[in-house]
Amino acid sequence: MLSIYNSVTKQKEIFKPIQANKVSMYVCGITVYDYCHIGHARLMMAFDVINRYLRHCGYTVNYVRNITDIDDKIIKRAFENKESMQSLTARFIDALTEDMDALGILAxxxxxKATEYIPEMVDLIDTLIQKGFAYVGSTGDVYFDVxxxxxxxxxxxxxxxxLQSGARIAIEEAKKTPLDFVLWKLSKxxxxxxxxxxxxxxxxxHTECVVMSSxxxxxxxxxxxxxxxxxxPHHENEIAQAECAYEKPFxxxxxxxxxxxxxxxxxxxSLNNFFTIRDVLRDWKSEIVRYFLLYSHYRSPVDYTIESLEGAQSALDRLYGALRGMDIPLGVIDNESAKNYESRFMxxxxDDFNTPVALSVLFDLARELNRSKAEGLDNAVALAQRLKKLASVLGLLxxxxxxxxxxxxxxxxxxxxIEALIALRKAARSEKNWAKADEIRLQxxxxxxTIEDSGDDTTWRYQ
Ligand SMILES: [Zn+2]
Structure with missing residues (x-):
């Protein structure tokens, strides 16, 4: 049974969807005014795996991820670039899609997009005013009355x-109390x-996400x-608006x-210490970045270092290495050992989408697979098949x-x-020109x- 850590109760709870076998899921997406960095990738990757796993468990998932295409930062950047807000956001929406595709994140x-829901947002704000939860401040902006x-x-x-006492330092005249937040901002x-x-x-x-999600x-x-x-305050403010306007849980x-x-x-x-997704993917394969991000549980912080990416690469090399030379049939082969790994993985x-433990199960499986391969055992095929299947739930292998x-x-x-040189070497070998063959190997x-010969076949890999 799936359990999920709920930030409201600060506990893992058994997941009970509102409708049987269906999951409705909303994730606050990207504000599109620049390239996404690896911090954004982490968020998207976490929910990509959650989405993939829910589907793997047989749920029909309706996954909504919004795009914020109106915002102070967008207006400022468009002004600095001397371009329209529409052209700026269209450019970065394209870049976002490219980056997500490159990371193998399912759409x-x-x-x-926020700008497609403005009339509905106006309706929500109007409802909140009617019900006494919002007011027009002295500058004409509309605020939620916390x-x-x-x-x-x-x-x-x-x-x-x-919260009130903590917020008292910066009292803004237009609001009744410092915690009140803006629902409608007059344009300058x-x-x-x-x-x-x-x-x-x-x-x-804060108003956007309430409207787009509901x-x-x-x-x-x-x-x-x-x-x-x-x-x-973002999610707290979403709850306040949704529960006051519609008088039911959000x-x-x-x-x-x-x-x-x-x-x-x-x-x-803002700290200017970021790496964009495209910079990182120039140096590292997409699945290595995925492995690196999934190696920590989604609720924990991830420390970005070259050493951890190198670690992810060698780990992934080992998993792929275990599949090398295996012919994997399509139909599922039942095998006690393979089934046992599958139930440990599940x-x-x-347990709240514990990817580090799930990866460690894949390693145990790969270790047994390597042993079985070396001993020429039948169960190697069943294990290889299960390794590929379970890894694909995480978007790996x-x-x-x-x-x-x-x-x-x-x-x-x-x-x-490389393949041209290998063909030359093969020709040299068939002519028993060993000196030439060795020279090519060195080159x-x-x-x-690195090349490896097995019978007449030669495989190669980067070191
Ligand atoms: Zn949001």
Missing amino acids: PDVEP MQFKPYGKLAHKDLDD DNEPYWPSPWGNGRPGW KQLGQPFDIHGGGNDLKF VNYWMHVGFVEINKEKMSK AAMD TEDVENYFQQDAHSAMNAGE LAEKGV
Whole structure:
């Protein structure tokens, strides 16, 4: 049975979907004004594996991941670039899709954009005003009246009084109390705007996700996720609006993903200590990056170091290595040992998607597979098949084994050149010109390519 750590109760809970065999899941996506960094990749990867695993368990998943395409940072960047907001966001939505595809992240079922839901956001704000939960401040912006929602702070695990006293330093005149947050912001000169009963302006960020999630998934829905930094105030503010406007619970399970850190600091644009996904993928294969990210549990921080990526590479090499030379049939072969690994793998994933333990099960399986291969045992095929199947639930071992070993971003020689030399060497060997054959082997070794002969066949890999 699947259990999920719920940030509201701070406990693992048995997962009970609202509708049998269906999961509705919303994840706060990307604000599109720049390239995504590896911190974004971590968030997307965590929910990619959650999405894949839920489907593997037989659930029909409706996965909604939004795009924030209106925001102060977007307006500022478009102004600096002297380009329209639309052209800036369109460019970075394309880049986002390319990066997600390159990481092997499955596309969400629905990817709503904030600007497509403005009239619905205006309706929500209007409802909140009608019900006495929102007001027009002295500057004309509309605010949510936090004091009217007593459970405020339930996700942050703080009560309203604590939050109020902590927030008192920066009292803004336009608001009744410092915790109140903006729902509708009037536009300044040259800023993009939409009409509303309160004047031309744009919605606040916290309002977007309430509207996009409930329009797509209804209310309540099963799982709402995001980065740890969104817990407060973003998600707290989403709960306040949704539960006040519609007078019913908003979300059943809140899930939050840990940060990627560099030297114990969060990787972020504002600290300028980030690596973009495309930079990282220039040096590392996509599955290595995936392995590196899944090697930590999704709630823990991940420390980004070259050593950990190298570690991920050699681990993945070992898993692919175990499949080398195996002919894997399509139909499932039942075998006690293979079934046992599968149930251990499922138990790890059922325990709040514990990918580090699930990976360790794959290693145990690969070890037994190597032993069985060496001893020529029948069960090697069953084990190889199960290894490939279980790894694919994590989005790993999806490549052809020889292709995997033959792609390397660092190598000076490409596959075509290598294969041409191997053909020359084969010709030399058939003419018993051993000196020439050895010379070619050395030439390849100097370029970082190792070859292995088995009978008439020669396989190769980058070192
Ligand atoms: Zn959100």
